[in-house]
Amino acid sequence: MNASLPGKGQPKKLLLIEDEEAIADILSYALRKEGYTVRSASTGAAGLRLLEQYQPDLLLLDVMLPDMDGFDICRRVASEHAIPIIMLTARDELIDKIVGLELGADDYMTKPFDIREVAARIKAALRRTQRHDGRSRIKLGERMHIQLDPAAREVFKDGHEIKLKPKEFELLLLLSEAPGRVFTREEILSQVWEMDYDGDLRTVDVHVQRLRKKLDTSLIDTVFGVGYKLRGAKP
Known part of the structure; x- marks a missing residue:
């Protein structure tokens, strides 16, 4: 996978907010192998601080965090930043999916998930943000x-x-x-x-x-x- 910006050779930046260390480590390692630059945080507060400093191209966001509700973070990020958000959760309930999408999430993945599918979803979300570059108003x-x-x-x-x-x-x-x-x-x-x-x-x-x-x-x-x-x- 080519994880670079078109024509610039710069890798896309991903931010992962996930409190399960094993999942965070596996995702970070796999996505770096795909060519992305990855930063991670284990709490919502730390993730929001890192979001402002790091200015990622896409956010991977766990729903259940120790200090904040992932849906609240999704609502805040979607209202302030024009970046794709992919939510990660262990809860496989339709209402959670609907809530996440209505709050501004671009995608919703249920644990356990295949790393290859996560990479494919990320690629699709980033492609949507780039496919109209160069078009006039x-x-x-x-x-x-x-x-x-x-x-x-x-x-x-x-x-x-x-x-x-x-x-x-x-x-x-x-x-x-x-x-x-x-x-x-x-x-x-x-x-x-x-x-x-x-x-x-x-x-x-x-x-x-x-x-x-x-x-x-x-x-x-x-x-x-x-x-x-x-x-x-x-x-």
Whole structure:
């Protein structure tokens, strides 16, 4: 695996917040062998401090930590940093998965897991953040007052930047690629989350509601019983 930034030769930086020493050691060793730079912390507080200092490209986050709830950390990181978050947990319950995704996580893995699968999920999450580099800004909405910058992963409304969580940005970007086309909830989950999702599809509805609140209630149309579509967008 090539873990470098395109054209720069710099390895991607990963931060692992995991209190089980054996798991942390195995993951860190395996991911370094894949070409990543890896730092780790065993508590939520230490992890958040390291996050600010290290500025990682992706966060691997355990749900059950000795000092903080992983979901609280996920919510905080997703609101302040535009980086992918993969949550790790020993609890195999659908509600935990739904909560993690709705709080801004990009993926959710249940222990025990195969190291090769973890590496593949990391690669997919990082690929999603890079695949639109070099594209020009996209103007959204009938009044053209919203602009989306795929390369910088930024969104502006009336010239002011609007902070979006990673999945909110990816959802908006997907819809903007085919304005007027109806995307089913299943399609959105498959393309934005890159996963087959056999549970409650409401996570898509939650992200659409957040986008409408932050941007414009008329920007995304609901096609009842099917999914969502974006009103006219121009390059």
